[in-house]
Amino acid sequence: DGGITQSPKYLFRKEGQNVTLSCEQNLNHDAMYWYRQDPGQGLRLIYYSQIVNDFQKGDIAEGYSVSREKKESFPLTVTSAQKNPTAFYLCASSIQGQGRGEQYFGPGTRLTVT
Amino acid sequence: LAKTTQPISMDSYEGQEVNITCSHNNIATNDYITWYQQFPSQGPRFIIQGYKTKVTNEVASLFIPADRKSSTLSLPRVSLSDTAVYYCLVVASGGSYIPTFGRGTSLIVHP
Numbered sequence: 325d326g327g328i329t330q331s332p333k334y335l336f337r338k339e340g341q342n343v344t345l346s347c348e349q350n351l352n353h354d355a356m357y358w359y360r361q362d363p364g365q366g367l368r369l370i371y372y373s374q375i376v377n378d379f380q381k382g383d384i385a386e387g388y389s390v391s392r393e394k395k396e397s398f399p400l401t402v403t404s405a406q407k408n409p410t411a412f413y414l415c416a417s418s419i420q421g422q423g424r425g426e427q428y429f430g431p432g433t434r435l436t437v438t
Numbered sequence: 439l440a441k442t443t444q445p446i447s448m449d450s451y452e453g454q455e456v457n458i459t460c461s462h463n464n465i466a467t468n469d470y471i472t473w474y475q476q477f478p479s480q481g482p483r484f485i486i487q488g489y490k491t492k493v494t495n496e497v498a499s500l501f502i503p504a505d506r507k508s509s510t511l512s513l514p515r516v517s518l519s520d521t522a523v524y525y526c527l528v529v530a531s532g533g534s535y536i537p538t539f540g541r542g543t544s545l546i547v548h549p
Contacts, residue, residue, distance in 0.1 A: 328481075359539070364541075365541060366525065366539040366540050366541040366542055367482070367539040368539075369536060369538070372536060382536070412479070414481045414482075416481065426472070426484045426487065427474075427482075427484070427537060428484075429480075429481025429482050429483070430481055431480060431481060432479065432480065432481055434479070
């Protein structure tokens with residue numbers, strides 16, 4: 325089965341702790357994305373990567389960090405500098421440079437920081 | 439990037455046809471119109487994409503007028519399971535692009 329996996333589905337952390345969210349895809353897609361979604365809101369782009377070992381900040385990158393050491397993996401670290409980390413986090417991937425950029429999304433990780 | 443405008447919410451009843459319109463006045467020549475569906479606590483799912491006139495698949499139809507400044511997603515005979523948020527995006531063909539999701543349209547289907 326091809327697709328995107330995110331783990332864990334639910335994550336609880338204490339304030340002041342860094343936490344890393346996992347995202348893996350076996351679709352052989354070049355591009356990967358991280359979004360944040362708050363209740364009743366649309367998706368806001370945190371970071372995106374169009375190729376291995378390269379990534380760019382999205383609209384709300386402050387307090388987050390990413391790495392792209394492998395094509396299939398794009399982990400997101402929520403650092404203690406993120407003021408309001410509690411949210412629903414979505415990872416996506418797409419073919420880059422061809423086609424019309426249809427994005428495939430993972431099931432999401434719901435992070436709660438108290 | 440072309441900005442899109444769509445209604446915040448819509449209500450319908452089971453068995454009715456639902457049409458959700460999206461405005462994209464500054465769409466570029468090489469832009470495609472794409473719609474996604476999102477259920478609560480899940481990632482969005484691609485529904486349909488088109489460039490002009492009409493596109494139909496097993497889930498929905500997409501109507502795009504000649505000037506392409508708007509588009510209409512049509513869901514035939516909706517059921518309770520169609521209750522979801524629907525996002526309209528304008529994306530460039532080929533090359534790199536960063537899709538921007540607005541708040542979408544929250545569709546509630548009543549029994």
